[in-house]
Amino acid sequence: MLSLPPGEFDAYLFDCDGTVADSMPLHFVAWRQALGEWDCELSEDLFHAWAGRTVPDIIADLNAERGLAMPVAVVAARHLALYQEMLPELAAVPGVLEHIEDAHGRIPFAVVSGSSRESVTASLTTLGLLDRFEVLVCDGDYRRPKPAPDPFLLAARRLGVDPARCLVFEDADNGIRSAEAAGMAWVRVPPPQQRRLTHG
Template structure:
């Protein structure tokens, strides 16, 4: 299970994509398909570096970088539709789901995501997790994207829990910085590639042990 920092926490706050749900590869595929219609390039390393930014913010940044005039609302809608088509392939991040299952009903939960409410709801419903969360704070609910702490502070306020009593689960550097700025403890969720590497290492260790 993912190790947590020491402390008595009164609430858990989770990023969604890449933290609760292993959705980043699916989101990237949807981005690629949507942006190809506008001849817009979105390198994979930039996509992951911008984790935590809102969809509209990403489109605006791509427009500025590449001298394009993509309509943010239309591109965001197209990307959302393409992502929903990929939802049957969605899985949960097992190390995080263990903590959700273990602490459910014992602590209140919130999601703080840069994705739209529609996207977050669809992802959590697909995995049967939506009902476990007391509060959803999504892109429409705040104005300053991570690493600004606005989203996390709003979630704490809605839960009625002091920021210093919240523990944040995040997979991006921007998210960790936002949690720190909010005065919250945090735990870094390994990215998908890191989790798979560790899993393969454990499998090899298990195979070697079995050989003896």
């Protein structure tokens, strides 16, 4: 089980992709295929560096950086469709799932994601975890995405919990910066390759 920082917490706030759902490898495949249809490459390094950002922002930045004119809504919808096709392969992140099972019913949970509500709902439904979360904060719910504090502060407000009493579970640097900006304690969820090394 992941070790948590010391202290008592009144809510747990979880990123979704790469934190609750071991979905980053599936999202990378979906991104590569969706972008490849527009002759746009996405390296694995850039994919991980941009973790926690919203799908429309990523497409818009790729357009700007590479002089492309990919239609944001079309590519975003294609990425989501490709990801949903792979949902039968999705698993939960074991160390995080243990904390969800252990604390469920004692303190409230929220998911705080840069992904669309449709994507987050599909992932959590596939994992049988949707009913564990009182609040879902997704792309479109906040003005400034991670690494701004807005998504986590909104989740705390919707749960009625002081931000200083929230613990954030995150796998991405952008998400950890967002949690810190919100004045919240956090625990880093290791990426799949590190989890394999740690747990054989």
